[in-house]
Amino acid sequence: MKWVRNKLDQARKPFEPGQKFEKFAPAINAFDTFLFTPNHTTKKGAHIRDVVDLKRTMITVVLALIPALLFGMWNTGAQYLYQEMGLANVTDVPFWDAFIEGAILVTPLIIVSYVVGLTIEFIFAIYRGHEVNEGYLVTGLLIPMIFPVDIPLWMLAISVAFAVLIGKEAFGGTGMNILNPALTARAFAFFAYPLYMSGNAIWVHQGATDSISGETILGTLAQGKSVAYSFFDAAAGFIPGSVSETSTIAVLIGAAVLMLTKVGSWRIIVGGFAGAAVMGLIFNAFGLNALMQFDWYMHLVVGGLAFGLVFMATDPVSAAQTMKGKWIYGFLCGFFGVMIRVFNPAYPEGIMLAILLMNVFAPTIDHYVIQGNVSKRKKRLAKAKAKLQTA
Amino acid sequence: MSKDIKIRKGLDLKLKGEASNTIVTASKSSIYAIKPADFHAVVPKLILKEGAAVKAGEPLFYSKYDEKVKFVAPVSGTISEILRGAKRRILEVKITADGNSDAISHGKVDVATASADQIKSLLLEGGCWPFIIQRPYSVIASSEDTPKSIFISAYATAPLAGDPEVFLADKKDAFQAGITALSKLTSGKVHLCVGKGSSLKDVKNADVHTVKGPHPAGNTGVQIHKIDPINMGERVWTVGAEDVAIIGNLFLTGEFKPERTVALVGTDAKEADRQYYKTIIGANVSSIIGEVDTDNTRIISGDVLTGDKLENNQFLNFYHNTLTLIPEGNEYALLGWLPFTRNKVPSNAGTSFSKLLGGKREVDTNLNGEDRALVVTGEMEEVMPMDIYPLQLIKACMAGNIERMENLGIYEVAPEDFALIDFTNTSKLEAQEVIRLGLDLMLTEVG
Secondary structure, three states: OHHHHHHHHHHHHHHOOOOOOHHHHHHHHHHHHHHEEOOOEOOOOOOOOOOOOHHHHHHHHHHHHHHHHHHHHHHHHHHHHHHHHOOOOHHHOOHHHHHHHHHHHHHHHHHHHHHHHHHHHHHHHHHHOOOOOOHHHHHHHHHHHOOOOOOOHHHHHHHHHHHHHHHHHHHOOOOOOOOOHHHHHHHHHHHHOHHHHOOOOOOOOOOOOOOHHHOOHHHHHHOOOOOOOOHHHHHHOOOOOOOOOOOHHHHHHHHHHHHHOOOOOHHHHHHHHHHHHHHHHHHHHHOOOHHHHOOHHHHHHOOOHHHHHHHHOOOOOOOOOOHHHHHHHHHHHHHHHHHHHHHOOOOOOHHHHHHHHHHHHHHHHHHHHHHHHHHHHHHHHHHHHHHHHHO | OOOOEEOOOOOOOOEOOOOOOOEEEOOOOOEEEEOHHHOOOOOEEEOOOOOOEEOEOOEEEEEOOEEEEEEEOOOOEEEEEEEEOHHHOEEEEEEEEOOOOOEOOOOOOOOOOOOHHHHHHHHHHOOOHHHEEEEOOOEEOOOOOOOOEEEEEOOOOOOOOOOHHHHOOOOHHHHHHHHHHHHOOOOOEEEEEEOOOOOOOOOOOOEEEEEEOOOOOOOHHHHHHHHOOOOOOOOEEEEEHHHHHHHHHHHHHOOOOOEEEEEEEOOOOOHHHOOEEEEEOOEEOHHHHOOOOOOOEEEEEOOOOOOEEEOOOOEOOOOOOEEEEEEOOOOOEEOOOOOOOOOOOOOOOOOOOHHHHOOOEOOOOEOOOOOOOOOOOOHHHHOOOOOOOHHHHHHHHHHOOHHHHHHHOHHHOOHHHHHHHHHHOOOOOOHHHHHHHHHHHHHHHOO
16 A cells, blocks of 8 residues: 555656646546545644545445446346347346346446546546546446447537536536436437437337337337336336436335435435325326326336435436425436327437426525524514514 | 434544643643634725734724724734735734733723623623624624523533533633623523533523534534524524623723633644643744644644644634644555545445444544435435525535525524534535635525
8 A cells, every 4th residue: 555655756746846747647546545545633723634535435436336337237238139039038138148238238328437437537637627526437438338239439528518518517517507417418419310219119229110118118018008017017127227226126225225324315305205105196187198097106117216315316406496395306217208208209218307307496496494593583683673663 | 491302313523633631731822813814704904014013802894895803913912924825814913922912901891780782882892792603694793782582502522622611611700791791792592502411401591402412413503403494584693602701801800801712622632731721812833832833734723624734833823722733644555445444534435334343443534435416315315403404405505506595594504513514524525615616605685
């Protein structure tokens, strides 16, 4: 450890203030602080500090994503081989064959996402003279997980660049963005390259157009066909879809990690599922068409709803920031997510649009919650004044 | 009418290095200093020059904007140095003690019969006025004001802070006299907040409230908020527990006797030395701790959350009852960001087992990370027991938005109320500093 430290200290020398590469200090700092939590001590304010920092928080989210990611790799490979081999069940595909095949398909997406995104982050950190924020560690992993596996890499790269540049840096960087960057990337691709982002052929690697297995449940429903998957299949995730959003169980493991570590707001997650269930029940009660009749509990496990609510809606920067606001925000994310699914079959993935919509309205929700506090204070002042006048 | 307060939000940091309850007399300091920086927003105007002989209680300087408020010598001796910093700002007025206890006598005053004006003028003349802190703004009270209530907290919840129950044990008469005196200065009441089973609950001329809950339950800010919240335009005063006894003593004896009991705490102080020391305000810290290796040990006048960093041979803060020595955390931690590692560092976060494991912790001054953009939400609310939105108030202060600060309750807070936010927040934001700057802005703009 000491040896590594000494080498690092040597490597840092040209980056110190007054030296040749002074401007590039954020770049070397990012590597250095990744290896070592720095020896900085408190200069003002409280003399002691909590062990938590943004790196720890962000890495926790990455850890929470791992179950969904690993399952996604397996499922991507399994769906492909299942179709290739013409097996009876997805689960009949040999486990390691499926996993390795999936890993080969998914890893390039992750690499492209990280390389493109982090490059932009580093450039902006150096340009703005601040440290590299860790937020992209999460965003960079989320993006490939919510894309179809066959997205051309250059499209992915452009979507990532759009999300980081326009979605985040244009607003002032980490902590300032209005929309969730990962969803911004997906929404960009969704509208820019609809052929690669929707339809029935894209959800399985080299999916055949006429094959029913190539479709997502939401796509099937939108066409008015009946769904061939059971609740268990959908919850476990043995279905086609974006890379890692299919398994509600894997997502819920991540949700448990986020909620227990208080990194993700349990209010948003619980509120979100409640909102989706309520909207589903309302539709069931009317039941005017096949989409409306789709059981409310199925809504919770199909598509990206769970993934979106757990990993995207909880992004603290773009979500509501007050406690009450989080309940309202989460509830409406789920509520509108199911509503968009049912009312607008052209956009079967409603949760993405619902969360982006709620991202925009989160400050408004907070405004009204805070206004409650403000008017309480004003009432107290008025009461005190009235008391003073009578006295 | 007493009102018991129970708060749930907050955080009790259980640290190693607490002081035993014995009180000893500290060795006499040869030099004492009054530091204008301890009196926030006071611009000092010197009365005496370097080399002048002073008696205890003799005014050294007064406040430029409130000339009646005088700052007096804690001991008799000669002014040996007036230390100035950048822009000739006065940093320390040092007095070399002559070892005599010559003090200016103002004559005894019976607090029970004295009028408010009498009490006020003696406090101002006798050098006790600076003990009175006003909210809003957390500065020394204006001598023109009449507050709607006065709050005294005799319940210390800050980590390792000196316990008023200990240092007031033999000062009950003076404490009572001080409370009686203060009770004449307010249009409302004096509120004394104590912990459960306190020996001070029979104090007269004050409403005594029992406070329960984690830190910051002992902060007057929280107590005011729960008992008699401050509205725009109102003034509430707060006085430290031992300071009340010093005030009481002024009336009982007619002399300014700034006796200060200081708890020496923290893991870098020897266990045998960790106890209460009787000394005098402005004493040199070396009279208590000698010389320490400040490269590896931090000397803090005050508690670990709100105290001032000191060097060797510097002087105690005017208001502090605690002297903390903790190790400097100037060390690297390999992969220190890994969740659920470094559980020995106290933490309020879910990504550490620290809270689950419980027990007392050693702390150092490592920042445990770096400054980052404000990303995480909801963590500040966990340690803020007031009905205030901390993140939004902090942002309003950063933006200097006066109306929004007002709306969000800037008048009710002091920097110390945000000390736990300094500690817990992921982005390593200096919340106390931001609030202080916000309050300063309000002070100049609204006043």
